[in-house]
Amino acid sequence: MATSDLSKDLAPIVSNTMADMVEIRLREYLKRKSFRPGDALPKELELAEALGVSRNVLREALSRLRMLGMIETKKKRGMVLARPDILGTFERVLDPLIIDTGTLQDIFELRLVLEMGLADLLYIRKTDKDIQELEAIAKKEVNVDNTFRIKTEIAFHGKLYEMSGNDTLKRFQIMLLPIFDYMVAVEQQPTRGDVTHMDLVQILKNGSKEDFKRGMESHLKPHFDRLK
Amino acid sequence: MATSDLSKDLAPIVSNTMADMVEIRLREYLKRKSFRPGDALPKELELAEALGVSRNVLREALSRLRMLGMIETKKKRGMVLARPDILGTFERVLDPLIIDTGTLQDIFELRLVLEMGLADLLYIRKTDKDIQELEAIAKKEVNVDNTFRIKTEIAFHGKLYEMSGNDTLKRFQIMLLPIFDYMVAVEQQPTRGDVTHMDLVQILKNGSKEDFKRGMESHLKPHFDRLK
Known part of the structure; x- marks a missing residue:
């Protein structure tokens, strides 16, 4: 029993270390x-022999x-070498319950x-259609109870990221949302600034980029105040 | 020969699919x-049997x-369940040569x-010591030839991220730098705005947050102009 425990304790470490080394060597x-996407890799047998x-170890790597x-x-x-989804693995480890507080x-x-940094892209790319859709989202928020507030928050800010015309940025913020919500839920203070979503919509319609930056700053002020 | 090729073609797909499924099931x-960091997982043999x-498949997952x-x-x-390094795997796939143009x-x-969004954190956390160090970096840039320009760029903007007091953000931008440099190297246009690094230092010393935001906007203007 002691022997079987020992082999169980040691085996995973050894095989993991080998796979680590093989993974690094392959990279x-x-x-x-200079492999590029689409280029064929040598066969498994050749790779295993060369290494x-x-x-089994090669396959693990x-x-x-x-x-x-x-x-x-x-x-x-x-x-063949493929184009990695750069956010794919990031998504797998973003779990508020296992990430440390810091x-x-x-x-x-x-x-x-x-x-705060989104304004410049927004003012380069926003369209009238975008702003109409954003306004529709902001209108729905009125008279919504707290249960639905997080949903409308996500819809509104998600639409802003979409308007930035940057897919990676949009996906990235969708991944960060659970963390953000978790942090807001943990806090007890009010999280709304003086500038509402509807105010931001009106600024996007008629205001300057500088107006929007000031507006977003007021909108997020309660969050920034907590950092001080 | 045909049979051996076939088994080689099929084997990795099957084993990969099984590992995929086992990975998802384990997650x-x-x-x-509700496993938390530090909690012990069941033994390998028990997991393999339950699944x-x-x-081999379990170990792969x-x-x-x-x-x-x-x-x-x-x-x-x-x-045991561990605290994942959320940027660790992200770093592994960030290679400008294999990422698609979009x-x-x-x-x-x-x-x-x-x-553009860094100013708020900077104005909450900047210290006199930080600004002195940033100024020292900016002073070194004078009379530096093009070979060293990228180095000083990295040092200056890296210090700004450090001053934000956010380690994740700092590591994140260090990862993004090779991509940024690659894109700048591909472009042929001048990349410097009217506001220099030394100007930004002076604003951090004596100017308001709004001054800094405007200054950074001018500093990065050539990049934003290319997006239009």
């Missing part, structure tokens, strides 16, 4: 040889690269920074 | 049972969670948004 190889590792979206298997062509606070602030 | 289980999969920093192996205690452009813009 270096792909980079050094001097078992096929390949499985990681596959999970990261760096390689994919194509019919007939075998493994990082939660950092992410909370990161979202405030993004909101 | 759901950890979430449903009805081989230990566990290896992925280990790579993401979600689990770690402790002496005597076995596998995403590169998105990341370029994301960094502009972060720079």
Whole structure:
């Protein structure tokens, strides 16, 4: 029993370390040889032999690269270098319940920074249609009870990110939302500034970029006040 | 030969799909049972039996969670839930040579948004010591040739992120830098606005937050002009 426990304790560490090393070696190889998306990788057997590792260890390392979206298997062509989804794995680890408090606070602030910095892109790309849709979202908020408030918050700010015309940014903020909501739910203070969503819509319609920046600052003021 | 090719073509797909499913099942289980960092996971053998999969497949899935920093192996205690490094895996896939042009452009813009949104945190947290260090960096830039310009750019803007007091944000922008530099190197137009680094230092010393926001806008103007 003691022996079986020992082998169980040691086995995962050894195999993990090997997979780590193989993963790093493969990355270096792909980079050094300037592999580009679509390029075919050598066969598994050749890779395992060149690295001097078992096929199980090699497959473990390949499985990681596959999970990261760096390689994919194509019919007939075998493994090829792929274009990774840069936010895909990030999404997997963003869970407010397992992230430490310091990082939660950092992410909370990161979202405030993004909101404050969004104005320039918005004023380059906003359209009348966008603003109409944003206004429709803001109108729905009136007389909504607290249960629905988070939903309308998400809809409004999500639409702003969409108007920035930047898909990565939009996806990124959607991922950060659960963290943001978690932090807001933990706090007990009121979270609304003097400038409402509808005020922001009116500024986007008739105001300057500077007006919008000042408006967003007032809108988020309760959050910034808590940082002081 | 044909048969051996076939088994090679099919085997990785099947094993990958199984590992995918096991990975998802394990995540759901950890979430449903409210595992927190430090909690011990059931033994490998029990997990494999409960899931009805081989230990190889289970280990492949566990290896992925280990790579993401979600689990770690402790002496005597076995596998425990860990605090993942949320930017760790993100870093692994950020390579300008394999990311598609649209995403590169998105990341370029994301960094502009972060720079523009930084002022509020800076004005909450900046210290005299910070500003002295920033000034020292800006002074070094004078009479520096183009080879060193990127280095001083990184030092100056890196210090600004450091002054924000947000470690996640600082690490994040360090990761984005290669992408940003790649995009700037690809462009042929001049990339400097009318407001210099030294001007920004003087604003941080004596100017208001609004002055700084306007200053940063002028500093980054050539980049924003390219987006139009």
